Amino acid sequence: MTERQILLLAGDFVEDYEIMVPFQALQMVGHDVHAVCPEKEAGDVCPTAVHDFEGDQTYTEKPGHNFELTHDFDSIDPEEYDALVIPGGRAPEYLRTYDEVLEIVQHFFEAEKPVAALCHGVQLLAAADVLEGRTCTGYPALETDVRLGGAEWADGVTRDETLVTGQAWPDHPEWLAEFLEVLGTDIDHAEPAAADD
Structure with missing residues (x-):
């Protein structure tokens, strides 16, 4: 498998599962994931929110975790990344007010690189x-x-060329599987070795 360098756009009150799960899963299969947020540096945190679907007209919201960023926003160069992940939650609502964030998103589409967006992403x-x-x-x-x-x-x-989108965190299994396919990630499902008697 070829390791990909993936940019993940975080922000305050990003949905907890929608940032934690792809961040960890993409690393688990060997990719290098850089999590960034405007006006923040590596080691800073973004508070997360847990959105749940409990029968109301819209999702409920509860406090999540503090997600630690891995890189400085101001030092990233989108050209150095192979793919982009945009989780949902409240963050996209305000991240879209940053011209730099919109330019990053546009770069990935202009260069026809893989993009995975979930929920409010x-x-x-x-x-x-x-x-x-x-x-x-x-x-x-x-x-x-x-x-x-x-x-x-x-x-x-939904997969449209290099764009993979999902409706919310319950879509993780299918959404991540589609994104890994777009990335060209091969996962070896070899049988475990038999234990010695």
């Missing part, structure tokens, strides 16, 4: 004006945002 894609002519998904309440961005809405995990 699609807000960054719409703000960066990269959805025209694509098919994608996100948190269901964002269907209007996706359509206004010029994309076709889909239900469930």
Whole structure:
């Protein structure tokens, strides 16, 4: 497997599962994941929020963990990365107000590099004006945002060329599997060696 260098865009009150799971899973299979946030440096933290689906008209929100960033935002060069991950939660709503963040997103689309966005992460894609002519998904309440961005809405995990989108953290298994396929990640499912008697 070829190790990929992956950029992960974090922000305060990013959804807990949606940042923790891909951050750890992508490292587990051998990729190098750099987590960054505007105005923050390596070692700083982003508080997370746990969004849950408990039968209300929208998700509930509870305090999560402090997610530690691995790199300085100001020192990253998007050209050095092979792929981009955009988790959801509250973070994308305010991250889209940073021109530097929108330029990073645009770079990955212009260079046709793999991008994985989950839940509210699609807000960054719409703000960066990269959805025209694509098919994608996100948190269901964002269907209007996706359509206004010029994309076709889909239900469930969707792959459109190098873009992989999902609706929320319950989509992790399929969303991550699709993203790993786009990355060209081969996972060896070899049988474990038999134990000696």
